[in-house]
Amino acid sequence: MQLVIEAMQYFGLHFPDPIEIRELAHALGTSVSCLDFSFEQIRGVTPVRALQEYRLNKLFVMLTDQPRLGLGKAIRVCGLGQTPGVVALFEREFGIDMPLFLLTCRRAAEDR
Numbered sequence: 001m002q003l004v005i006e007a008m009q010y011f012g013l014h015f016p017d018p019i020e021i022r023e024l025a026h027a028l029g030t031s032v033s034c035l036d037f038s039f040e041q042i043r044g045v046t047p048v049r050a051l052q053e054y055r056l057n058k059l060f061v062m063l064t065d066q067p068r069l070g071l072g073k074a075i076r077v078c079g080l081g082q083t084p085g086v087v088a089l090f091e092r093e094f095g096i097d098m099p100l101f102l103l104t105c106r107r108a109a110e111d112r
Helices: 002-014 021-027 030-043 049-064 071-077 084-095 098-112
Strands: none
Touching: 002 021, 002 030, 002 049, 021 030, 021 049, 030 049, 049 071, 049 084, 049 098, 084 098
8 A cells, every 4th residue: 555655646746757667666666566566456557547547637637727728738747748649538537528628617717
């Protein structure tokens, strides 16, 4: 459990940057296989998937709080710039159509 907590804290500090799971394991003083096993047991996903979920959640919050930032910039700031199909991943993760979500966030920002 502690290993997963430490990995999630690492994600929180480094999510905008490229993160290699091998480097993460080294930084945490463990092996990739131990890290994989810990995430599978505790979270039910791989560390790569957990990082992707973390970044997608950051993107959701960023778009909600700063809808005029622009989708491309928000994607890059959240560390998803090298991830193919971000919009489709976002829509699958949250069950929300991205254009509709952005429109709703922008309207809400105008109402504030």
